[in-house]
Amino acid sequence: HNTGNPIGSTSPKDLSDNARNLDLLLLGDHPSYLDRRGAPRKSWKGMEAAFDAAQIRQESKFDSTQADRLDRFDAFIASSGWQDKGAYAADIVITSHNQYITFSGQPYTLSPSTVVPYTTTGIWANDSSKFALRGDSVLRQDLASSKGAGSIGFNRSPIAAAVGSLAKAIAGLDITLWEYEHLVTVRPISGDPSSWDWAPAVEAAVNENADGKKHVNIVVPVGKFLCGMVKITEKHRWSVTGPGTLIKNTPNPMISLYRCNKVNAHHVGLNGNIVWDEATHGSILPGVGRTAYAVGIYAEQCNDLKIFDCDIFDFANDPISIRGKYAGGAPGSANASLVTASERVLITGCNIYNYRNTAVYLGGVKDCFVGHNAIYTTDAFGYVRGNGIYLVDWCDGVLCFDNKMERIGDNGIGVGEVKNPLAQNRNISLISNNIDRCVYMSILVAGGEDVLVYDNTLTRGVMQRALVPEAFLLSGNPGSLQVRGGNTSRAHRVRLIANTVDQSHQRGIYVFDDVAITKANWTSGVEVTSNIVRRSQQENIYVNMAIPVFVAFNQACDGAGIGIFTSGGHDLFMNRAWGNVNHGILSSQLNTFPTQEQNPTISQNRCWDNGQNGIQVLGGALVRANPPRPKILHNKCRGNGASGASLGGKSGIR
Numbered sequence: 001h002n003t004g005n006p007i008g009s010t011s012p013k014d015l016s017d018n019a020r021n022l023d024l025l026l027l028g029d030h031p032s033y034l035d036r037r038g039a040p041r042k043s044w045k046g047m048e049a050a051f052d053a054a055q056i057r058q059e060s061k062f063d064s065t066q067a068d069r070l071d072r073f074d075a076f077i078a079s080s081g082w083q084d085k086g087a088y089a090a091d092i093v094i095t096s097h098n099q100y101i102t103f104s105g106q107p108y109t110l111s112p113s114t115v116v117p118y119t120t121t122g123i124w125a126n127d128s129s130k131f132a133l134r135g136d137s138v139l140r141q142d143l144a145s146s147k148g149a150g151s152i153g154f155n156r157s158p159i160a161a162a163v164g165s166l167a168k169a170i171a172g173l174d175i176t177l178w179e180y181e182h183l184v185t186v187r188p189i190s191g192d193p194s195s196w197d198w199a200p201a202v203e204a205a206v207n208e209n210a211d212g213k214k215h216v217n218i219v220v221p222v223g224k225f226l227c228g229m230v231k232i233t234e235k236h237r238w239s240v241t242g243p244g245t246l247i248k249n250t251p252n253p254m255i256s257l258y259r260c261n262k263v264n265a266h267h268v269g270l271n272g273n274i275v276w277d278e279a280t281h282g283s284i285l286p287g288v289g290r291t292a293y294a295v296g297i298y299a300e301q302c303n304d305l306k307i308f309d310c311d312i313f314d315f316a317n318d319p320i321s322i323r324g325k326y327a328g329g330a331p332g333s334a335n336a337s338l339v340t341a342s343e344r345v346l347i348t349g350c351n352i353y354n355y356r357n358t359a360v361y362l363g364g365v366k367d368c369f370v371g372h373n374a375i376y377t378t379d380a381f382g383y384v385r386g387n388g389i390y391l392v393d394w395c396d397g398v399l400c401f402d403n404k405m406e407r408i409g410d411n412g413i414g415v416g417e418v419k420n421p422l423a424q425n426r427n428i429s430l431i432s433n434n435i436d437r438c439v440y441m442s443i444l445v446a447g448g449e450d451v452l453v454y455d456n457t458l459t460r461g462v463m464q465r466a467l468v469p470e471a472f473l474l475s476g477n478p479g480s481l482q483v484r485g486g487n488t489s490r491a492h493r494v495r496l497i498a499n500t501v502d503q504s505h506q507r508g509i510y511v512f513d514d515v516a517i518t519k520a521n522w523t524s525g526v527e528v529t530s531n532i533v534r535r536s537q538q539e540n541i542y543v544n545m546a547i548p549v550f551v552a553f554n555q556a557c558d559g560a561g562i563g564i565f566t567s568g569g570h571d572l573f574m575n576r577a578w579g580n581v582n583h584g585i586l587s588s589q590l591n592t593f594p595t596q597e598q599n600p601t602i603s604q605n606r607c608w609d610n611g612q613n614g615i616q617v618l619g620g621a622l623v624r625a626n627p628p629r630p631k632i633l634h635n636k637c638r639g640n641g642a643s644g645a646s647l648g649g650k651s652g653i654r
Contacts, residue, residue: 002036002650037556046412074304082107082134089123100134107134107502147368174217174241177225180204186228197249199228202240210238220244220268228421233258239615248315251281251292257299264306270296272315273355285385291316294356301325301344306346315355320347324364324394331363331392334419334488338394341366348372354381358410361394371401377409383439383467388412393423393447400430408438412458421521422490431455439464442480444502453481453632456499462506479510479542484515485523493525501540508533508540508559509547513590522546522593534558538581539565546593548600551575562586563610569597577607577614584610584640587630588618607652610641614652 001013017036022042024033031046031421037359040060042050062597067102067127082233085092088103095117101109103124104213107129110118115509120127122278141549154531181193190197205218215237227246230253240255247268248254257263291604294316299305300323312319322397345368352359352375359375362368374387386409389400393416403414412435415425425448434457435442442458445451485491501508523545530553533540543549544567550572556563563577584607586598600617607614614637617630632653641650 004037006035017298030635031348044074045309057342070151072409077369082109088120088124088127088184088452089120090120092120094118094120101131103131104223106621108132109134110333126259127607131533137588142354146577164511170248174219175205175209176219176221177201181212194226196226197228197250198225199230201230202227202230202246202255206232206235206238206240210235213235213573215239215262216239220246221550224271228634229253229256231256231258232260236261236263238262239264239266241266242268245271245311248273248294248296250275250549251277251294253295253298253321255297257297257302258264258306259624260299260302262304263299263302264304264308265297265310268304269311269318270315270605271313272296272319272355274356277316280314285343289367290316290458295319295321299323301342301343303338303343304347305342305344307348308346308460309349309352313351313352313353313355316357317356317363319352319355321361322347322365322368322563323361324366326364326621328592331394332418332420332423335392336420336423338364338366341394341396343367345369350374354378356385358387358390359585360389361392362390362395362398364394365396365398366395369396369401370401371403374405375403375408376406378407379506381407383407383409383437383463386433387414388416388438391416391425393418393420393425395425395428397427398429400428401432403433403435405433405435408435410438411440411444412438412442412453412461413444414441415443415451416489416491416503417444417447418447419488421490423447424490425605426450428452428564429454433457436460437463438480439467441478441482442483444484445494446482446484446495447488447491449490449492451494453494454494456481457498458501458504460500460503460505464505466505479507480504480536481508482510483523483526484512484514485517485521485545487517487521491523491526492563494523495527496531497527498530499532502535504533504536504538506536506626507538507542508536508556510542512542512544513546513593517546517593519546519595527552529553539563540577541565543570544568544590544592545570546596548597556580556584563607566600569599569601572602574604577605577608578609581611581643583606583613583616584637585615586613587616588616599630600630601633602635603631605635607637609634609639609642612641612649613638613644613648613654614638616651616654 001017003013005014013075021035027043028043029047032040032042034563035041035620083099085099085101088101094110097110100109110176111132177198183200183204184196184198186197218240219245220242224245224247226249229250229252275292281292284290296312296315299322323340323346324338324341327339341364343366345365347360347370350373351377354377360370388405388408391398399415413430416430428451429449430453432455438461442461443453453515458480460476483491484492526549528551532555534557535542536559538561540559541564543551548569548571550571554575557576558579560581562582563580563584564575566584567588589598615635636653638653644650
């Protein structure tokens, strides 16, 4: 009706308009409606929408305010500690009272009455009134930081009473190279300890602490540390241990020990740095030339030495060289004699790889255990000049046990081959070693008395002819497991028992005396028993010694040549030979040695499926002239001669 009457009107028309407007304000869908006088009024719907919008604005404002409070609180916490502005100087701008400068070794902050920001003048007399000495508050904060321990001085001293202080507790801990960091003088990059030469620190750590009264540990911390030549003399009862690695930084031995007893090296890495070493100082390879002895650990006349659980690698010479004291020359030379042995040596659990010469070199060592080591070269390094274990001379009571060798650039284990007939190795045991792929012999015994070679597994030995180029080709036809007697390298009482020789690139087992050997030096007491020899490129077993050898209980099979070949009056008993391309057993008198016994005893052997004769015995004038005759008893042969070119090659026994 829109009468326009004033408020308080009792006109029925106005009452009707009011009722209609009230209905719209309560139930209408629009946020507002005009009243009867034309003024807009919010509806219930509009008030709800306005309330919801206000709530959203309040929540957003609250969240924003809380985030701002959190940021300001974090900033407050961060700025609540002491902030170092450095040493006092001119033009240092200080913007808050928790910032400090250092003057004469003491921390100062602005006094509460000094207005910030404040800029220093550089003249302490003018600025001192603006600052207050902060005492130990800054020190407390520094000590609590991650670098706080570096602010604590320490002087190691013997513990003579109960531990009642931190200093005494620390003095009871192992010694680390960092305690002798101040002695390191070669620092190519001052801020990079990995570029420093830590040899002076290693020497000092040993010399100052190894008094022989108690055992001390010298720790190489986590990391890599260059190390020049370390020479220790007559320091006893100490260990060098990891977990860090020392990297060779000298053309000479890395660690040399002279007359040091009860010394251990364990759980530490020794890196020979061979790429740098050979590029700088030459190589032992033929035609290259090198004079410096780039060994890892060199020990002379040391007793109770233990090297265990170490990684030793990339050396241009022997990773480990243990010797006695010699006179008259170096080990292996004609005039060398042993003065004093190194005794009770243990080398075990080590990982030795990528090296030249010999992984473990022993000369003049008594009562030694070399066992459970891994010795090898990687594919990238290749087969380049290196024995596994070499017992040179004057060794007595050495056990090589359960070593794993692979890709060896010379012999796997060598015993002897010396020029002094008096310098024989004695009481040597080579047991349960596993040797795969050697350029030369897997095991060579060329000078030793009372040598036991037992339960070894030798695979793919004498690879020289299979490698290109043939850099170190030996003359003759060597064997994977070889015993050699000579006038200087004498061999007596050598037993080859229960070994497995597989896939030799030349002979499997080769037992012989040098052609020039004199009767006084003939090898004696050799046994070849219970071995399994198979798939050799030449004879599986070859025996040619002046004095008879006991050859028994062996299995010689699937060879590209003869199963078992002997020359001389040897005793062949209960051997098995099968599947060989040539004869199963051939006893042929080569007459190598004058007055050698010529008449073998061949009994109870079994030969089958060999390409030519099962057993063939060739005699000669010496056999006929020197009875008794050969004895061939109780042997059994079958299926032999399939590839024999004539009846002479198709016999069971001929």
